[in-house]
Amino acid sequence: AQKVTQAQTEISVVEKEDVTLDCVYETRDTTYYLFWYKQPPSGELVFLIRRNSFDEQNEISGRYSWNFQKSTSSFNFTITASQVVDSAVYFCALSSYNQGGKLIFGQGTELSVKP
């Protein structure tokens, strides 16, 4: 069975601190895709990144970076120098061909960045 675990339910940091959101996944498929989404209070899920299982290169986009490690089945997300606008719920998700057209989401991590 496929599963995504985000063990951190809530994280609170002060502005300019770095913060890492953890994501651990389970799958037996060899080809799969991992995603991160941001959900602000408005409700829309905003796409942040997609990574396929054959690409373990870390990715950096501005203040955001992602660390994908197949050996530990983890796909962690780090925000450097956090800002108040980063406050949201962040979801990690998994999809694979054998699971049909669906995303399997973790429970989400609510990040609160205080000024």
Place this chain on the structure above:
Amino acid sequence: KAGVTQTPRYLIKTRGQQVTLSCSPISGHRSVSWYQQTPGQGLQFLFEYFSETQRNKGNFPGRFSGRQFSNSRSEMNVSTLELGDSALYLCASSFIPLGGDTEAFFGQGTRLTVV
């Protein structure tokens, strides 16, 4: 390029009624999937459509149904509403079905309240 459009944004219905939600995907995208988000259960997959065919269905009762039209727009219907159907319903649009090498973009959701 317009994003994913969901209508209406908010709905209030009474128990026993039925409701239809609409999703217009990004132009050129042929796959639409639906998710239910509740505080207790998180984000759960409802169903996925590609080229007017339902390819996959989540573990929801038959009261939940959907369809996709030739222009890729999709509707989902919930009949005989129950209080537990109160949720944020999110639609995702992708070029090909998830599980393949594609990103998925979400609409702002329809917040359904059943009273």
